[in-house]
Amino acid sequence: MATPIRISVEHVTKRFAAGAVTVFEDLDLAVRDGEALCILGPSGCGKTTLLRCMHGLAEIDAGRIVIDGVEVRAPSRKVAMVFQHFGLMPWKRVRENVAYGLELARIPRATIDERVEHYIEMVGLRGFERAYPYALSGGMQQRVGLARALAVEPDVLLMDEPFGSLDALTREVLQNELLRIYQERPRTMVFITHSIEEAIALGDRVVVLSSRPARVREVISVDIERPRTMASVIAHDRFVDLRDRCSRLVLDRPAA
Amino acid sequence: MSIREAQASAPSAARRRGLSPRMGDWTVRLGSIAVVLLVWEFLAPSWNPLIIRPPSAIAVAFVELVESGELQTALLTSLRAFVGGFIIAVVIGVFLGVVTGRWRTAFNAFDPLVSALYSVPSVALIPIIGFMFKYQGDAPRVAAVALFCVFPVLINTQQGVRNVDRGLLEVARAFNTSERRLWTDVILPSATPFVLAGIRLAIGRGLIGMIVAEFLIGLVGLGYLIIQYGNVFRMDRAFVPVITVAAMGIVFMGLIQWLEGRVAPWLRREQ
Numbered sequence: 001m002a003t004p005i006r007i008s009v010e011h012v013t014k015r016f017a018a019g020a021v022t023v024f025e026d027l028d029l030a031v032r033d034g035e036a037l038c039i040l041g042p043s044g045c046g047k048t049t050l051l052r053c054m055h056g057l058a059e060i061d062a063g064r065i066v067i068d069g070v071e072v073r074a075p076s077r078k079v080a081m082v083f084q085h086f087g088l089m090p091w092k093r094v095r096e097n098v099a100y101g102l103e104l105a106r107i108p109r110a111t112i113d114e115r116v117e118h119y120i121e122m123v124g125l126r127g128f129e130r131a132y133p134y135a136l137s138g139g140m141q142q143r144v145g146l147a148r149a150l151a152v153e154p155d156v157l158l159m160d161e162p163f164g165s166l167d168a169l170t171r172e173v174l175q176n177e178l179l180r181i182y183q184e185r186p187r188t189m190v191f192i193t194h195s196i197e198e199a200i201a202l203g204d205r206v207v208v209l210s211s212r213p214a215r216v217r218e219v220i221s222v223d224i225e226r227p228r229t230m231a232s233v234i235a236h237d238r239f240v241d242l243r244d245r246c247s248r249l250v251l252d253r254p255a256a
Numbered sequence: 257m258s259i260r261e262a263q264a265s266a267p268s269a270a271r272r273r274g275l276s277p278r279m280g281d282w283t284v285r286l287g288s289i290a291v292v293l294l295v296w297e298f299l300a301p302s303w304n305p306l307i308i309r310p311p312s313a314i315a316v317a318f319v320e321l322v323e324s325g326e327l328q329t330a331l332l333t334s335l336r337a338f339v340g341g342f343i344i345a346v347v348i349g350v351f352l353g354v355v356t357g358r359w360r361t362a363f364n365a366f367d368p369l370v371s372a373l374y375s376v377p378s379v380a381l382i383p384i385i386g387f388m389f390k391y392q393g394d395a396p397r398v399a400a401v402a403l404f405c406v407f408p409v410l411i412n413t414q415q416g417v418r419n420v421d422r423g424l425l426e427v428a429r430a431f432n433t434s435e436r437r438l439w440t441d442v443i444l445p446s447a448t449p450f451v452l453a454g455i456r457l458a459i460g461r462g463l464i465g466m467i468v469a470e471f472l473i474g475l476v477g478l479g480y481l482i483i484q485y486g487n488v489f490r491m492d493r494a495f496v497p498v499i500t501v502a503a504m505g506i507v508f509m510g511l512i513q514w515l516e517g518r519v520a521p522w523l524r525r526e527q
Contacts, residue, residue, distance in 0.1 A: 055430060057426060057429060057430060074432075075429060075430050075431070075432050076432075077432055080430075080431075081430045083423065083426075083427060083430075085423045087423050087424060087426070087427035089424060089427075089441065089442065089445070090522050091445040091446075091448075091520070091522045092441075100431060100441070101431040103437075104431050104432055104433055104434070104437060105432070132521075132522045134522065152431075
């Protein structure tokens with residue numbers, strides 16, 4: 001299997017508080033082209049920081065991160081991010097929020113309109129184009145966040161616990177939507193989560209990180225065929241086994 | 257599915273909560289004014305007429321002052337100073353607020369001056385302003401109004417610019433914003449409610465500045481009408497400019513509220 005590597009994280013070290021706190025040290029990670037990689041780890045282990053480093057939003061102290069052969073130093077237009085806090089501008093209507101990245105990329109107006117309409121449709125927000133974010137539920141707000149990231153048609157999609165602040169029912173609806181969107185057009189995706197079920201259901205591989213300083217404990221291949229839904233994954237024969245392996249690694253327990 | 261439901265129920269819910277509570281609000285507002293006026297009207301005759309006159313006498317005095325043209329002349333003079341000073345204060349206040357809110361060096365340069373000037377009661381500076389502008393024309397009163405208005409605008413704008421949501425700043429960076437777009441997309445809109453709150457405070461302070469300057473510098477405008485008729489114990493007439501100032505306050509507040517709906521429609525949820 002010679003799938004090309006899209007993102008490679010090489011011997012990366014990140015420290016906080018003037019070096020007093022080491023978030024991760026000598027971390028190595030590779031994301032293959034077109035794969036959905038989930039990064040799973042206990043709260044506070046530096047998952048979000050890792051993702052921010054991958055997008056050039058935070059500087060690293062040693063090592064390097066390379067996307068498509070180019071070392072990451074600042075946010076690139078080929079990469080788009082979905083935030084846990086949604087990050088919508090309260091003063092922009094849905095369609096303006098979705099158009100945001102496209103406008104910054106100086107794409108012609110006609111193309112922007114076309115794409116905005118397409119992605120609003122894709123995330124199921126048709127009819128809400130003129131609504132302000134305050135009028136939307138949390139789940140709908142994150143649909144906007146997702147459409148905003150998809151609209152720039154990035155090569156890489158970085159997702160920072162995007163469904164972490166949603167209630168369980170809304171979360172499952174959006175997980176299924178994301179599965180559908182990914183399966184329609186697979187693209188390289190790095191998905192941060194602390195939910196084991198979510199990591200298994202969405203990921204082609206799951207990287208389990210240890211608590212701080214984070215190291216890669218194990219990389220688990222999810223041998224559950226696509227197309228998937230949350231329900232089909234949980235009902236799958238392999239699910240219980242995968243979940244137990246992940247949870248042992250996350251909770252740091254030895255194999256039974 | 258949930259979206260379809262929300263879509264279907266949203267407009268009807270808005271309509272149901274629409275007009276009737278507003279009407280109720282206004283009934284209470286106007287009703288309370290009517291009660292105060294009625295009580296005043298019936299109690300006034302039991303006081304010395306040199307001190308308190310009933311609303312009906314004030315209404316008559318109002319008509320007299322309008323017929324003689326005194327009120328219009330005074331109002332125009334006052335308005336010139338108020339509007340001039342207010343606009344100058346908003347321009348200076350927003351500009352300095354943005355600059356000091358965004359750049360640390362500018363903040364350090366201006367903060368001691370602003371704090372010093374703000375802690376001095378502005379009233380104490382009015383005679384000095386009069387002297388500086390040689391007590392001539394509108395200029396000293398315009399300057400007095402500007403002095404009274406500028407601080408709330410400046411300080412609020414500064415806070416607004418500093419309080420930009422860090423999450424949104426990161427979103428803007430993640431999408432590769434330019435510095436110019438960072439201002440128009442994030443910083444300025446997020447400061448807007450603070451600026452508007454500062455402007456609202458400035459109206460009240462500006463009216464004080466206007467009247468005090470007319471007492472101490474100009475001997476013109478509504479302030480002077482108050483003094484002029486107060487000195488000859490015509491309380492009915494002295495009240496007319498007082499009520500006019502109150503009306504100015506209400507009109508300007510309403511204008512700002514209208515403006516807020518235009519420039520910041522996303523804030524409507526708070527009403």
